[in-house]
Amino acid sequence: MVKAVVGANWGDEGKGKITDMLAENADIIVRFQGGANAGHTIVNDYGRFALHTLPSGVFYNHTTSIIGNGVALDIPKLFNEIQEVIKGGVPKPKILISDRAQIVMPYHILFDEYEEERLGKASFGSTKSGIAPFYSDKYAKIGFQVSELFDEDILEDKVSRICEKKNVMLEHLYRKPLLKPKEILDTLHEYRDMVAPYVADVSSFLDKALKENKTILLEGQLGTLKDPDHGIYPMVTSSSTLAAYGAIGAGIPPYEIKQVITVCKAYSSAVGAGAFVSEIFGDEADELRKRGGDKGEFGATTGRPRRVGWFDCVASKYGCRMQGATDVAFTVLDVLGYLDEIPVCVGYEIDGEVTTEFPVTAKLEKAKPVLKTLPGWKSDIRGIKEYDKLPENCRKYIEFVEEQIGFPIKMVSNGPGRDEIIYR
Numbered sequence: 478m479v480k481a482v483v484g485a486n487w488g489d490e491g492k493g494k495i496t497d498m499l500a501e502n503a504d505i506i507v508r509f510q511g512g513a514n515a516g517h518t519i520v521n522d523y524g525r526f527a528l529h530t531l532p533s534g535v536f537y538n539h540t541t542s543i544i545g546n547g548v549a550l551d552i553p554k555l556f557n558e559i560q561e562v563i564k565g566g567v568p569k570p571k572i573l574i575s576d577r578a579q580i581v582m583p584y585h586i587l588f589d590e591y592e593e594e595r596l597g598k599a600s601f602g603s604t605k606s607g608i609a610p611f612y613s614d615k616y617a618k619i620g621f622q623v624s625e626l627f628d629e630d631i632l633e634d635k636v637s638r639i640c641e642k643k644n645v646m647l648e649h650l651y652r653k654p655l656l657k658p659k660e661i662l663d664t665l666h667e668y669r670d671m672v673a674p675y676v677a678d679v680s681s682f683l684d685k686a687l688k689e690n691k692t693i694l695l696e697g698q699l700g701t702l703k704d705p706d707h708g709i710y711p712m713v714t715s716s717s718t719l720a721a722y723g724a725i726g727a728g729i730p731p732y733e734i735k736q737v738i739t740v741c742k743a744y745s746s747a748v749g750a751g752a753f754v755s756e757i758f759g760d761e762a763d764e765l766r767k768r769g770g771d772k773g774e775f776g777a778t779t780g781r782p783r784r785v786g787w788f789d790c791v792a793s794k795y796g797c798r799m800q801g802a803t804d805v806a807f808t809v810l811d812v813l814g815y816l817d818e819i820p821v822c823v824g825y826e827i828d829g830e831v832t833t834e835f836p837v838t839a840k841l842e843k844a845k846p847v848l849k850t851l852p853g854w855k856s857d858i859r860g861i862k863e864y865d866k867l868p869e870n871c872r873k874y875i876e877f878v879e880e881q882i883g884f885p886i887k888m889v890s891n892g893p894g895r896d897e898i899i900y901r
Contacts, residue, residue, distance in 0.1 A: 478736070479687070479729065480694050482740065483697035484701065486747075487751075488747070489747075490741060492533070496532065497536060498895050498898060501537060506541075506694045509727045510548060510726045511697075513530045515529070515699055520894055523536060540570075545679060545726045545728065546577035549581050550574065550581060551606070551607070552668045573682060576624040576676050576679070577623065577728070580668060587607075589608070589609060590605050609715045619635070626665060633662065636661050640658045680729070684729070712752070740808060741808070741878075743810040743812065744809070748784070755789040768812050786822075791824060792835055794882040807888065810858065815855075816855075821877065825841075856868055861891060
């Protein structure tokens with residue numbers, strides 16, 4: 478059986494924790510898109526970890542962790558991460574890397590930095606991890622596939638073609654040092670030696686696993702609103718963040734995905750630029766940011782303060798619909814326990830009209846939040862294991878959100894720990 482764990486909003490909804498939790502009963506966990514540009518924070522018996530490329534199931538020694546073909550593979554970062562996990566006392570994970578995955582090159586990271594610098598105030602708020610240049614090259618068909626590392630003729634030919642093209646931009650657009658073919662070839666040889674023990678035909682491995690009725694988790698990065706087609710374009714990521722892409726990014730048939738666990742945060746947060754209708758500012762935002770998440774609302778990859786806001790029913794309903802949510806996991810509910818009353822965004826006012834449908838970006842930029850205020854529960858709910866034991870106002874908050882988004886909230890997370898979860 479295949480289950481996808483994906484985000485409903487801007488990312489950082491708490492997918493890592495949910496994947497880590499579900500991995501206990503899974504055989505295989507697959508990262509299916511994105512790169513090391515966003516992190517998943519995991520708190521478990523081994524300690525606290527920020528994962529960027531490794532799937533969030535690496536902490537169980539009965540699982541196989543897979544880097545799917547849809548991932549932007551930053552090889553040095555992946556290997557540093559493996560070392561960090563082992564250093565933290567975790568048994569050496571079983572890892573497979575798809576021979577069809579493509580590689581983030583050092584020059585992708587440079588081009589990302591140069592472009593943000595060139596754009597100045599109009600920049601995209603990139604994490605400068607090379608993601609947009611990587612995907613540009615992938616679709617321009619000048620990326621390096623892992624399998625190509627093992628064919629010297631292909632490498633030499635490709636490297637000289639790439640340098641020719643990139644150096645025109647480096648010289649005339651960015652006025653930066655040029656690429657040297659020999660240095661790039663040396664890097665590719667280093668990468669080949671690092672990944673060689675892990676490379677596999679992942680699609681056929683998963684096909685066999687499906688025939689053996691194994692449980693497979695697909696782990697997405699970021700959320701619906703960062704999808705290049707269905708998100709807040711152009712302030713999006715460069716790979717599809719939707720569960721549907723899980724089939725492509727892992728190499729399995731779409732009909733195998735039976736469950737889509739869509740993670741929603743009990744309030745909103747976002748890293749990077751772009752429209753964010755329910756965003757709050759000043760002291761109110763500082764207080765929520767300070768209390769938020771496991772260590773406050775700061776990016777697991779960048780350490781940047783996240784933008785925060787109230788729960789957005791419009792964005793979340795849309796986010797769950799685009800993911801095809803079968804189950805919603807509602808996270809960080811415990812954070813809201815300090816509030817006397819809790820505003821919720823239930824609609825957008827655009828040009829004097831109220832809508833509950835999520836619009837395209839140009840209209841989104843003009844949207845003002847329509848807020849409804851619910852009473853708070855003014856208590857700490859961490860440690861509660863049964864839904865009925867939650868304070869009445871807390872249950873009312875969950876049920877109000879569920880009614881607004883129209884998808885069943887089946888899990889409620891009330892703390893960062895693996896076991897801090899309530900099933901409904």
